[in-house]
Amino acid sequence: MISKNKVLGLIFASMHDNAVIDLTKKRTMGSIPFGGRYRLIDFPLSNMVNSKITKVGVITKSNYGSLLDHIGSGREWDLSRKNGGLDLLPPFSHVDNGIYKGRLDALSGLWEFIEHASAEYVVMADCDIVTTIDYKKVLEYHEETKADITIVTGKTYYDSAKAHAMVVGADETGRVNDIMINPQMSGESNVCLNMFVVSYAFLKQIVLTNVSRGLYSLSKDIIQACKDEYKIMAYEHKNYFSKIDNMIGYYEANMALLNTENRNNLFNKIAPIYTKIRDNGPAKYGIEASVKNSLIADGCVIEGKVENCIIFRGVKIGKDTVVKNSVLMQDTCVADKCSIDSVITDKNVEIGHGKVLTGSSSHPLYIGKGAKI
Numbered sequence: 001m002i003s004k005n006k007v008l009g010l011i012f013a014s015m016h017d018n019a020v021i022d023l024t025k026k027r028t029m030g031s032i033p034f035g036g037r038y039r040l041i042d043f044p045l046s047n048m049v050n051s052k053i054t055k056v057g058v059i060t061k062s063n064y065g066s067l068l069d070h071i072g073s074g075r076e077w078d079l080s081r082k083n084g085g086l087d088l089l090p091p092f093s094h095v096d097n098g099i100y101k102g103r104l105d106a107l108s109g110l111w112e113f114i115e116h117a118s119a120e121y122v123v124m125a126d127c128d129i130v131t132t133i134d135y136k137k138v139l140e141y142h143e144e145t146k147a148d149i150t151i152v153t154g155k156t157y158y159d160s161a162k163a164h165a166m167v168v169g170a171d172e173t174g175r176v177n178d179i180m181i182n183p184q185m186s187g188e189s190n191v192c193l194n195m196f197v198v199s200y201a202f203l204k205q206i207v208l209t210n211v212s213r214g215l216y217s218l219s220k221d222i223i224q225a226c227k228d229e230y231k232i233m234a235y236e237h238k239n240y241f242s243k244i245d246n247m248i249g250y251y252e253a254n255m256a257l258l259n260t261e262n263r264n265n266l267f268n269k270i271a272p273i274y275t276k277i278r279d280n281g282p283a284k285y286g287i288e289a290s291v292k293n294s295l296i297a298d299g300c301v302i303e304g305k306v307e308n309c310i311i312f313r314g315v316k317i318g319k320d321t322v323v324k325n326s327v328l329m330q331d332t333c334v335a336d337k338c339s340i341d342s343v344i345t346d347k348n349v350e351i352g353h354g355k356v357l358t359g360s361s362s363h364p365l366y367i368g369k370g371a372k373i
Helices: 041-052 065-071 103-109 111-116 135-145 200-211 216-222 248-260 258-266
Strands: 007-012 055-059 085-089 121-126 130-133 148-158 166-170 176-181 186-199 231-234 241-243 290-292 304-307 322-324 339-341 343-344 356-359 364-369
Touching: 007 041, 007 103, 007 135, 041 055, 041 121, 041 130, 055 304, 065 290, 085 121, 103 111, 103 200, 111 200, 121 135, 121 200, 135 148, 135 186, 135 231, 148 166, 148 216, 148 241, 166 216, 166 231, 176 216, 176 231, 186 200, 186 231, 186 241, 241 248, 248 258, 248 343, 304 339, 356 364
Parallel strands: 007 055, 007 121, 055 085, 148 231, 290 304, 304 322, 322 339, 339 356, 343 364
Antiparallel strands: 121 186, 130 241, 148 186, 166 176, 166 186
16 A cells, blocks of 8 residues: 555646636636636645645646635645645746746756655646546556556547547557547547656656656657557546636536536545635525526625526626626626626626627637726
């Protein structure tokens, strides 16, 4: 059995910023709001804590002010402690003015931190996957199979026209024998969930050796290029997950929470998802308010009609206003007599009296942070 003190967790908070560039202009991907009261980093961070990983480093690249404000000392995740705990790791690199180009480059830049952690195993995760997973089982699988690298995969419908992913092929034993990065194809596929388990010794070998050769991508330069040289195993994650690799994916992942089965699979009492607590009052509903099939966070004031929506904390919806199929982030204010359909509003958006805004499920209309309409 692997001791919890022998595992280091690393979360890449900015690895997929370019995938949702509208949402990451002023924040990292890890701090993107999700599901009414969470941030994307809450999921990998909570998964690690629930898996008894008590030493976690969060690797950032830029625009990490909101991320720092959200995770703080890590108290909400029980990571504010003397031994272990949470570390926010700004961009470390030897090149390009401190901005890393890939996982290997980032790991090389913060190698002193990894070495000081004295961990036997390293669990790495990104912030583009929304799921609940027990990393203890992945670590046990990694040990049992004597793998050099274990990749966490999941079965889903892949369409190259809508998404980007590393598609993984494996034999009957689970050993990876084929890797395709962003292949031009569609259909049911086993995709990498951007979660990896490696031993400290093996990670040191591949990082220090390959960075000296100018290689910086774990996916391309190690997993794909060396799949026959190294023993790379695939661990299939069979629980519910959403992959966010574009704005449509973000919208669909939020709207999927309106399905009770998806919501129950993602949020459970055994492995809860933790987040920063805010001292908001309960939601208030006007006399003529109507809410159907929606998630309404605390601190909201609803006086109009809301249907099939994800409504974040502090949102205000005026009288005779109809909001459908939309995601309204924190402190959005929609005035009276508005009609909103298939819209994503970022934080602190103000929509004036009588406005009509319409997108579609395949192309939701996005309104940027702090906009006034």
